[in-house]
Amino acid sequence: MSATAALGQIDITSTPHVPMSRLAKVEFRKALDTRAGRWFAISIVGLVLVVEVIYALVADEGSKNYGDFLGIAGAVLGYFLPILIIMLVTSEASQRNGLVTFTLEPRRPRVVVAKFIAGLLLGVSVMIMGAVVAAVGTVVGMLAGGAPEWSVDGNLLFNGFVLANLIGIFIGFAIGMLLMNTPAAIVGYFAYSLILPIAVGILGALSEGFEKIAPWIEFNTAQTPLFMGDYTPTGEEWAQIAVSGTIWLIIPLAFGIMRLLRIEFK
Amino acid sequence: MITVEGLTRKYGAFTAVDDVSFVCQPGRVTGFLGPNGAGKTTTMRVMVGLTPPTSGRVTIGGHLYQDIPNPGLHVGVLLDASAQHAGRTGREILTIGAQTMGLPSSRVDEMLELVSLSPSESKRRLRNYSLGMKQRLGIAHALLGDPSVLILDEPANGLDPAGIRWMRGLLKGYADRGGTVLLSSHLLHEVEMIADEMILIGRGKIVAQGDKKSLLAGAATATTLVTSLDNAALASALTAKGFDVQPAGEGLKVGTESVEVGRAAAENNIVLTDLRYGGAGLEDLFLELTADTQREAATEGVQA
Numbered sequence: 001m002s003a004t005a006a007l008g009q010i011d012i013t014s015t016p017h018v019p020m021s022r023l024a025k026v027e028f029r030k031a032l033d034t035r036a037g038r039w040f041a042i043s044i045v046g047l048v049l050v051v052e053v054i055y056a057l058v059a060d061e062g063s064k065n066y067g068d069f070l071g072i073a074g075a076v077l078g079y080f081l082p083i084l085i086i087m088l089v090t091s092e093a094s095q096r097n098g099l100v101t102f103t104l105e106p107r108r109p110r111v112v113v114a115k116f117i118a119g120l121l122l123g124v125s126v127m128i129m130g131a132v133v134a135a136v137g138t139v140v141g142m143l144a145g146g147a148p149e150w151s152v153d154g155n156l157l158f159n160g161f162v163l164a165n166l167i168g169i170f171i172g173f174a175i176g177m178l179l180m181n182t183p184a185a186i187v188g189y190f191a192y193s194l195i196l197p198i199a200v201g202i203l204g205a206l207s208e209g210f211e212k213i214a215p216w217i218e219f220n221t222a223q224t225p226l227f228m229g230d231y232t233p234t235g236e237e238w239a240q241i242a243v244s245g246t247i248w249l250i251i252p253l254a255f256g257i258m259r260l261l262r263i264e265f266k
Numbered sequence: 267m268i269t270v271e272g273l274t275r276k277y278g279a280f281t282a283v284d285d286v287s288f289v290c291q292p293g294r295v296t297g298f299l300g301p302n303g304a305g306k307t308t309t310m311r312v313m314v315g316l317t318p319p320t321s322g323r324v325t326i327g328g329h330l331y332q333d334i335p336n337p338g339l340h341v342g343v344l345l346d347a348s349a350q351h352a353g354r355t356g357r358e359i360l361t362i363g364a365q366t367m368g369l370p371s372s373r374v375d376e377m378l379e380l381v382s383l384s385p386s387e388s389k390r391r392l393r394n395y396s397l398g399m400k401q402r403l404g405i406a407h408a409l410l411g412d413p414s415v416l417i418l419d420e421p422a423n424g425l426d427p428a429g430i431r432w433m434r435g436l437l438k439g440y441a442d443r444g445g446t447v448l449l450s451s452h453l454l455h456e457v458e459m460i461a462d463e464m465i466l467i468g469r470g471k472i473v474a475q476g477d478k479k480s481l482l483a484g485a486a487t488a489t490t491l492v493t494s495l496d497n498a499a500l501a502s503a504l505t506a507k508g509f510d511v512q513p514a515g516e517g518l519k520v521g522t523e524s525v526e527v528g529r530a531a532a533e534n535n536i537v538l539t540d541l542r543y544g545g546a547g548l549e550d551l552f553l554e555l556t557a558d559t560q561r562e563a564a565t566e567g568v569q570a
Contacts, residue, residue: 008267008291008292008327008328008446009267009327009328010326010327010328010329010334010340010414010415012327012329012333012334012335012340015334015335015336015339015340016335016336017335017336018335018336018366018367018368022365022366022368023366025365026362026365026366029362029365030351030362033354033358033362034351034353034354035353035391036353037353091351095350095351095352095353096346096348096349096350097349097350097351097354098349099316099345099346099349100349100350100363100407102315102316103314103315103316103337103338103343103345104337104338104363104366104367105337105366106314106315106331106332106334106337107332264311264316264317265316
């Protein structure tokens with residue numbers, strides 16, 4: 001206890017702020033220190049492994065290259081990484097530990113930044129593990145009689161694997177912060193990632209006009225060129241990603257951050 | 267020192283806290299007392315920046331809470347012992363707090379020992395904790411950074427009698443070393459035993475504040491319990507003097523000071539066998555004061 005306490009004043013001049021590195025480290029730890037968080041992260045990597053092994057055993061000889069396995073790892077991660085992020089963000093309200101988090105660091109924007117850093121670190125770590133598992137899958141494919149090509153198309157790596165998953169991570173942040181409730185955010189995420197593209201696909205099949213507009217207004221559809229064909233969106237396709245991304249990612253993310261900064265943690 | 271100045275918090279048309287002002291002095295335990303929903307928690311939430319005030323402000327040690335860097339080192343807070351991730355172990359919860367504040371992990375062990383949570387208990391997950399264990403963990407968390415100010419919302423809730431006594435000693439010692447302690451409760455006896463200073467709140471307004479003595483001195487109605495060898499004669503003598511007299515058990519309950527009862531007995535040569543202060547103490551005062559806030563806009567008469 002400081003001597004100044006007797007006077008009723010607190011001397012804060014010699015107390016530094018909590019550094020961002022420490023906040024981010026704590027947030028990273030919080031993502032993995034519960035059974036739910038840890039096992040979900042392990043399960044994602046495990047699921048990638050299972051899918052890779054099955055693929056290695058059943059795929060055509062000609063499509064057992066490392067690039068193929070990497071694409072599959074990216075697709076599986078793409079579905080589940082956002083949920084890991086959603087759990088990291090929403091537990092503050094659903095598990096109510098936000099009361100403590102925002103009492104120990106009342107300047108909320110710093111906590112938001114720390115969560116972004118932790119979420120990105122977590123995502124990149126899982127992606128690296130996914131890439132390693134893809135290599136394991138490739139070796140299994142080799143043992144099952146394939147002659148894989150190990151070199152990877154740079155566009156596949158950056159667009160189909162890294163960029164697509166980074167988008168997924170930020171989608172997780174947006175939905176998590178916007179809904180601030182774990183079950184609701186996970187349901188919302190699956191509605192966004194599974195139901196929405198199907199609905200758009202059906203509408204597109206019914207109306208040729210809609211099919212043309214769809215990639216401009218539906219983010220999943222717009223992202224398809226990232227992991228199809230030569231993994232290189234054309235100029236128009238990049239524009240579609242930017243426009244639909246603004247609707248489904250940038251705006252929700254902005255509202256989500258605003259909500260997190262104002263919400264009363266009860 | 268905690269200074270609350272003209273604090274008001276409204277939720278739509280509902281006013282949770284209405285122009286509340288008080289000061290918690292260092293070296294003293296201040297009890298914040300009021301029935302459920304009186305505004306205690308809202309006031310404390312505003313103190314630590316979780317809820318923005320509609321008007322007014324709270325400073326701790328001269329600063330707004332938001333302006334205190336690494337606040338865990340200066341202000342220990344326990345608002346709700348259950349507000350932690352149920353899947354984390356007690357030790358992990360303290361570790362996260364210690365890491366955020368930049369404290370060594372040895373501090374976690376010290377705090378676990380201080381609140382008597384055993385190593386095996388500290389490895390259990392919070393969802394398997396009893397309320398009493400959660401409270402101990404919450405107090406440990408509040409004390410992690412060795413703060414000079416403690417803000418505790420219903421800390422005795424769920425503690426067993428031995429635990430309540432332990433907490434009393436802990437907080438007394440803490441205040442004796444110069445710390446500022448604010449603790450809330452809806453149970454008067456809890457606060458009465460520990461607090462040097464009391465703040466009574468009802469319906470979002472402060473209805474009384476001061477130490478126990480000055481609060482009782484301000485109580486509107488004095489009641490005396492008396493038993494004598496001739497209760498009937500004493501009753502008629504007191505009634506003749508204009509006092510309210512009611513039978514109570516073996517004796518009488520009289521609506522006046524004990525000195526008046528004694529005087530009446532002496533004048534009438536009645537032998538008293540028992541004479542004592544009849545109000546249930548602060549409890550009556552507390553219920554009376556908080557009931558008043560439900561009928562009237564404000565009760566100024568007993569402001570200490």
